[in-house]
Amino acid sequence: MKITIKDIAREANVSTATVSKILNNKDQRISKETRERVLLIAKEKNYIPNLMARSLVTRKTNTIGLVLPDITNPFFPELARGAEDKANKEGYMIMYCNTDDDSEKESSYLEMLAQKMVDGIILTQSANKEGNIESLNKLKIPLVLIDRDINVKNIKGKVLVDNFSGAYEAVDYLLKKGYKKIAYITGPLSTTTAIERLGGYTKALEDSHILINFDLIFEGEYKAQWGIDGTNELLKSKVEFDAIFCGNDLIAINVIRTLKEKNIKVPEDIAVLGYDNIFLSEMIEPPLTTVNQPAYQMGYEAVKLLIDVLDNNKDGKTIKLKTNLVIRKSV
Template sequence: MNPTIKDVAKMANVSIATVSRVLNNLGGYTDKTRQRVNEVIKEIGYQPNAIARGLINKRTQTIGVLFPNVSSSFSSEILQGAEDFAHGRNYSIVVCNTDGDGKRTMKYLQLLREKQVDGIIFSSSELRDEYRAVIGNMKIPVVLISSQSNDPAIPYVRIDDSQAAFDAVDYLVAKGHRKIAMISGGKEDVLTGTPRVQGYLRALQKHGIPFDERYLVYGDFRFESGCREFENLLRTVPDLTAVFAASDEMAIGVLSAAYKHGIKVPDDISVIGFDGLQLSSMVVPPLTTVRQPLVEMGQMASEILIQMIETGQTATGQIVAHSIVERQTVRTLA
């Protein structure tokens, strides 16, 4: 038979309420008592039940995190930050891979409701009204990462995508490039696709470079679309000197396709990515990129959410700083 909280209290010679307070870091006991309770827990192998603990503090110490593509490097770095902070505050994380599918997202929200999570981090996908309604009925807080909602009261953590794209193209122009192509995300992607295209166009306009629609193509942020769209660009605008890819995965796809065609980077073509994934420093040549502090963004979202859970107070959105990481895929033209 599994040991119970009553067994712990009896062996530690304290009340059940004291054991509960130790388990939930609520205070009201001495260090000696906390040490004794933890020793007994370890000695008898007691495993606290999250639901049972939730009956006492009305929380299960769990957070739901929803990603459209949990296997991507982008998602894994955000998750690392969110989980690191949550773990330090004795929260566990339930990860859901929605695959960008509305029905699947609704199914996962129902699952998180059944699991009685204390809050939700919603990443890289639009928080539609139907999702917001479900979360509202759950009466738990939600924080967005690289996402948006029609409700301005919902806090978020994100960069200024339009300004970051502007800075990437401005950087290329400063290096002497004027025939600059862009591989964007999806045409209908209002979260990050559209703002980054707007930044690209603003930078061209600032420098008096006429926009040629042949230089703007659309992928889906993934490696394969970077390969495909770069080959399309080679056919339609073979005189281009630089490519701005709206994700590091697509930029790495450009590097791969360039190698396949015997095109040298940066001697023949310059490439700048977007995201600052750890992977971007590992490719050959190492990728110049616009860095989002993804791990830090995950930590910030987790911190904001837990603060809302524990205080019941609302929070405001956070725009975090981006930066350009110079490596070896952009050259200066004479």
Template sequence: MGVTIKDIARKANVSLATVSRVINNKSEGVGPETRERILNIMKDLGYYPNRIARGLVTKKTNILGLVLPDISNPFFPSLARGVEDTANKYGYNIILCNTDNKTEKEETYISVLKENYVDGVIYTSVIRNKDKSIEMLLQSKIPFVMMDRSVNVTDIPEVFTDGVSGMQQIVEYLISNDHRRIAYISGPDNNSPSEQRLEGYMKALDHAGIPIDHTIMKDGDYKISSGYQCMTELLDKGEGFTAVACANDLMAVGALEAMKERGIRVPEDISITGYDDIYLAGVLTPKLTTIAQPKYEMGCLAAELLIKLVQGEEIKDRQIILQPSLVKRESVVKRSDMLENCSHR
């Protein structure tokens, strides 16, 4: 027969109620030393509480689901760390679900999380629309928060960064360096960060009186390979742009490789910018000018918001919009400096 809470209580010389409070992560009436002693005894005896079975009774498992589209993208681990650190601080554990940008995997994972009686879900969707996965969550009545996404539905809490402002900042920085032919490599369609960043790009050009030229705009998918492919196609067209703004840093990495293969110098021949400020941005050659998103903070805030929902607290602000910031590095120079470099070649 397995170890029971009676065995734990007997060895710790405490009541069953005290052991139960520790197992259920309740602090009332349990001192820190007693809690630590009970946890150590549980570990020594190999006692692992069945959270799902307990959840059937208490309606709480102290488990949160985290659904991300692509954990291989260096942007998302920082979000996940913020979620995990905050959840752990409040006594919650995390189940991580990576969907590989596939809506069918999203739907499968939502079903799995429901079956495991998670207390809530933090959800970064593949597409922007109020899709089947969101409908499943709404119907399940499981509290959830959208992270790094905006679906513009009043009752759905959201935490994301202002992508319009971010891309507008960096394109205006290119314009301030005398660039007027600025190519653009966007993210995937039907994705709120992609849509916001495209809007920011177009808004910056419009404010500067620069016509939007769709011949120097390409649709990527946030991966290195698409940045490479899009940049190759732009260069093959020979449209004479002097700068390229990429909707994320990974696509900028691919674009840099495409230019390197053609013998194009960055920034002497073409300036380039990214978006996200992942760790690669600061170690590339040249170091990448980009937009920094408060990734860790976004994860922390999403977790805090979800935990408030789970605990039944009143939520006054259901939409938290964080502000990005411009990070100036080596991949952008003034157009006049580029012309001077050309004359000396």
């Protein structure tokens, strides 16, 4: 049988109120003897507080919802890990949800999290559809956006990365290295990340007075398979190109594989540049030149920001983290 605060109260000859105060270290005006007696009994009986009951009255669950597209994409475990580490440090736990970039799954999860009364939600928003934003607006729970931006009212904070300058720097690097016909195999342009990176890509080309060739831009998903399919589409299209900038590393790695299979050498024939700097990007052959995103830090900062918002009930902060180009051998 679970032992409760009542059992302790009875045994110690005090009221439950007193026990509660002692256990939570709330009311300082309690005699040392009583305090120690209660604490001792609690320890002896191996008392475990019932957080449901507590939450019911305090309206605080010390739980955070983390909703991500897909934990299987190596970018997200890092992020999740950062989030969890900070959460743990602050006494929070994390409920995690994979949306597969499916807006129905997303809103279903958001509702479930609302029922569970999580204190806050950290969200990498999926496909940016009407209905979804509706339901986000309805949501009463503090929301912190991470990675992808979106225009919703009750956002309590954002942790973003400067995708524009990340992409700019990458493409500029390619240009400085002498590449002129740079293809871009991007993720879905329904995400702000993809849009911003596209912005960086075009700006870099413009600044070098290179005309943008839309036949060189291929839009797909942020998934490994798209690296293969995108490369094939690109090759089939017969446009000339000497480098490929990729929406993320997962794509880039599979671009390289596909090129190799066709006996196209990287970087001698074609240069490939990725985005994310997932840990396996340095383990492939050739090691991938890529734009480093501080995934762990993003998760960490998001939780930090959220808890800060929760504690102080102010909002609006946007944290913008920097990327940096990691030069390896694929360019």
